[in-house]
Amino acid sequence: MKVSVIIPTFNRLSLISRAIDSVLKQTFKPFEIIVVDDGSSDNTSTFIKNNYKSVKLIKQKNLGVSKARNVGIKNSSGDWIALLDSDDEWKKNKLEVQIKSLSEYDYYSVCHTNEIWIRNGTRVNQKKRHQKYGGNIFDKCLDICRISPSSIIFQKNIINEVGWFDENLSICEDYDLWMRISEKYIIKHIPKSLTMVRVTGDNSSFVVNQEVWQKNWLRVMQKKDSRANGK
Secondary structure, eight states, rough: OOOEEEEEESTTTTTTHHHHHHTTTTOOSEEEEEEESSOSSSSSHHHHHHHHHTEEEOOOOEOOOOHHHHHHHOOOOOSSSOOTTTEEEEETTTHHHHHHHHHOOTTTTEEEEEEEEETTTTTEEOOOOOOOOOOTTTTTGSSOOOOOGGGEEEEEEGHHHHHOOTOOOSSSSHHHHHHHHHHHHEEEEEEEEEEEEEEOOOHEEEEEHHHHHHHHHHHHHHHOOOOOOTT
């Protein structure tokens, strides 16, 4: 299995090393690491060129995370895609555990793990409603996003069937894709916390993002209904 790791980034010069290093330290070595710099103005690209010679760097205008992920996937050579946000990181056996599990079952095309949430250096307890699931999880995804982008690995060819990240969504772009994937595929879930997700933003920005999230959530639901009605 050849795994291409896609890391989109925008002005995270102070954080990008942690993400890349967590991939380089994996006990299962990925086929390639692709960083897509989404128009950073903080010398991210220069830093990566000078310090990470093995990383494939792609630069683009600031077009958003969906475009960055899509570009990374289109330029990848692996048959499996693993996503990692540039402010997150993996435990060193993350890929190994997923690949081993997937190799035991040839009918899974998607796998995700549990995650640890960290805010300001402190672990944040997740609520019961954030529980992760495996199997036919579409119904369980209707109320909330159940998959973290940084935890998922999937066969590259399923994108051709379900479609790419929607570049018109500013938020919920990952949720939208997971909904389309879970409509058609059985999801493998590994109940181990192998992904560390950094939760950012103060309470005021969180409220604003919640309002935007609701609007985008409705757009995702409308898209789902349109597909169900054959439109």
